[in-house]
Amino acid sequence: MHQPAAALAQPLAPAPQRLDRSRFSPENRRRLSAPGMRTFLAIADLWGLDETQRLLVLGYPARSTFHRWARIAREHGSFTLDVDTLARISAVLGIHQALGVLHESEREGVAWLRRPHSATLFGGRPPLELVTSGTQDGLMAVRRFLDAARGGLSMEPNGADRDFTPYTDADLVIS
Template sequence: MTASKAQKSPADARRMSVSGLKAAFNILDKWGCTAEQAQAILRLPRATYYKYRNDPESARLDRDQLTRISYLLNMHQALRIVFENPENVYGFMRKRNHNPYFHGRAPLDVIESGDFAALYETFRRIDTLRSGLW
């Protein structure tokens, strides 16, 4: 396969970003995020957030936003692997965590700042749960 064939077409990339955004909205809802938290986590202005909630097909996401969505989807996947029951899968993000990084805060409290580094570090710590390294 040539390098050009390995690349996704713009239409494929667009479909994937719309699907990812819909999944991210669903996950954030199940985590109990407020609209303000979701806006900060996804780095979406208020009007844009509501526009995309009502019409995800209209979304035009930049690389940073797509990376944020990727981290959310991967955190969700890791939690689904680690926990069997939905209460833990979806409740983990709101539970206080005494790991040195979280210092008694819930992971959601950390990522709601919208800071990219906080999102990445939270992803890393949740991802290591899969391997039992935490």
């Protein structure tokens, strides 16, 4: 049975993308683990996280495991974190970066993390409570919130934005 010409001219559905499993290979995870842990430790210091909060952010590894990771990372040694821990560290890096974009100083970004927030996501509690809840979902929710804020949603304007005067038609130069 022949198909009508119109049916033949329609584009095929895109083939499902194959997951690039090399991102999760032990070699790639080993390459990222020590630098990721060093960066995490620096951010945790900046944010003033205590040991329990650090463990919760990382998925609650054993204390001895955490201290071994930290020691090896500081010595620029080699070790391999699992995918979950690396994803958590990636979320922390994204949160830190977004705070740097949204706030004029690191101190202001840390203050935002620590003070109660009225957004529904936080329920009047500080965002840091969600970051240190022990769940990857909590970390990712804060990261998504801040990414949305970077796009202009959900945040009070910072000092530079507060003083911004909108452009008018007279400001446009058409050449």
